[in-house]
Amino acid sequence: MRYMATYDLMETIRNTNQWLGASTLAMASYPAMAMFPNPALQWVSAWGEVTERAFSRMVVKPDWNIPPIVGDNGTDCIVYEEIEIKGEFGDLLHFRVQGRTEKRRTVLLVAPMSGHYATLLRSTVISLLPDCDLYITDWHNARDIPVSAGKFDIEDYTLHLVDYMRHLGPDTHVIAVCQPAPLTLAATAYLAEEDPSAQPRSLTLIGGPIDPNAAPTEVTDFGHSVTMGQLEELMIQQVGFKYAGVGRKVYPGLLQLSSFISMNAETHQKAFIDQIQAVAQGQAHEHDKHNKFYDEYLAVMDMPAEFYLSTVDRIFKKGEIAANEFTVAGKKVDMGKITTVAVKTVEGSKDDISAPGQCIAALDLCTGLPDSKKANHLEDGAGHYGIFAGKSWRDNIRPLVLDFIDANEAPSKGKAKAAPKTEKAANKNNAA
Template structure:
């Protein structure tokens, strides 16, 4: 598998399908065919439109497209993206709200490097902007990073996060979503020991695999069912000649996407069949529910091979975070050193990627943290996506996270945000003992 030819073959298949879709749409749309209306041509055009859009999205990084929001005084606030720190494998991105000078919570969203771009958290960013000054880790597609930039594994990832925290300084609130949760916990512990003044005020871990063995899922079962040698042979390829990262070893986004889809193949097949029918019947539009979801879902990025392999080996197989034996550059990171950072975990009862029990394990690892600084929330009926971007996030989890931030924030003025019930009375909010 580890050849440029294999990588280029996958890109050739994708490119061919995109061309077939475009060709079918163009042929079925000839004006002359309108003289003799034929439902089959309508269906052919619909198939072509959906197919071309589907395969073209797989190599496009989505735009953030953060809309303006209206403040409490009825004024539009324009949001501008600014790069604060630029690095080869990822940037620290700031969403600056023009004209806003009121005190606000400073929040760093740590986005996953697990196959999709950071734009997967677009709705999370939008929901936080009215109440927070939002920053995010914007990871780069490994196929576009020259080999000369060097390697990038989970230790490098952890150090990137510590650097971003140092840059943002005190009174910072960190929210890590899914994959980066264990490494963000390690980064916080590293700062607690080496640079306490750079620690965040709060750390919220959402659906992350702190202890994957606590509640096995299909993802964890796969990690234990193959050896590292088999995984490297099956999953790792070398970037082909089309991209700037030619020769770099990666876990390809297209290969990841095939794995994502195979987990719910029937659901995705039905969704695309229904969309073709809607297009044929004139019921679909550019920004309908299907396009909005799949434009993001299909946009995948390559991961550096060393990052992917070290994640499986050290987080899932060896459980280094779960056993508090994780090291960075040869130095042990002791999670028990966290004593001043309030830590909250969020899980969903129907999360089939990081099942309930995996994330809350972080609280037991924080042996040096007082119980008053620990909290957990289990969202009933929520799946993996819902706990950070769906209805569950908007209606229940987001308010609880903001309340948790306010309870452990010195810089946020009283009554800056209209609070609901106190955290101790909030539904499903448990202070961990």
């Protein structure tokens, strides 16, 4: 029960801070307070507003809020989110564009299960929708999944991806962002041996820890500095009575959020002080840069304990993917079996989560794949977030990914073409 009590204690602290912020804002907004204008009072009101907003966002899944896109006839087309495959631990979500008739590239975007919702890729989705028929893995918050649903570890995650790829068919192009990159590679290799006709056309891996030891970071150092027993003792808690998943063991999102913030504490502190000042001066608004970023950044989800622990143990500590020793349901998955799926890796030169060298290791694992079907891109000056969102993604990476997809499209669709000149057969040397 002490783990459940700890979970409830974190929620109590969060709830209390949300209440303090709301109460402070309400008190400072009394009409009587306006009788005595005071800059300090404006600052207190601003503190309450920013604090209430920050702590309330931590337990709410953000909406997708995908804006309309310009259709073939120049009119705005509404984008709908439809559940293609519903599941206990996650759904396969389809973004359907109203009135679209012309066939687009079929793309499966694999979102991370690493503490944030799939909506973290909202800007990525918006950038791809005009050119793609887009699907995404929408993982659920473990706190809301009843214990009766069973376990969910990295093997279950991999098999979910296998099912999604089978459902979408062989003309699909898969893009995996960050954490799911190694498991997406494994799912593709699994299909290569078990159901070759269901393999996707191409696989793009963006900033993923295929070989975490290829370029150590704080994340990999932490994984090696603690034992699995210590990790389970320190990080795993049981969901409290407030949620449907009561009793389920999880790695709490609030605990993960504290780790995220501690990595760049001074930056976050300055951002909130600046925002309080902006609110006090009337210069902030609902959709300003601060709110757009932190509304998403602070919205965290719990991960199933078995998924978190098996990720650390098998991906980071034992390096099963990097050593090509990964197994699913007792069967070894051989990356060398991938012989027809074109594979591209994308890395950022300033990525401090999955440093350059970690993701491109996938190309060396694909020993059965000819060099003509391998490609890599190293984005100069881009950090982890920048390689799938922001200017680096929009201006440089996205066009290259779409070119790579087109170069490996089904010939019957009439889109196949030679690989762009910017794409070269890849190895670790030309990505360094």
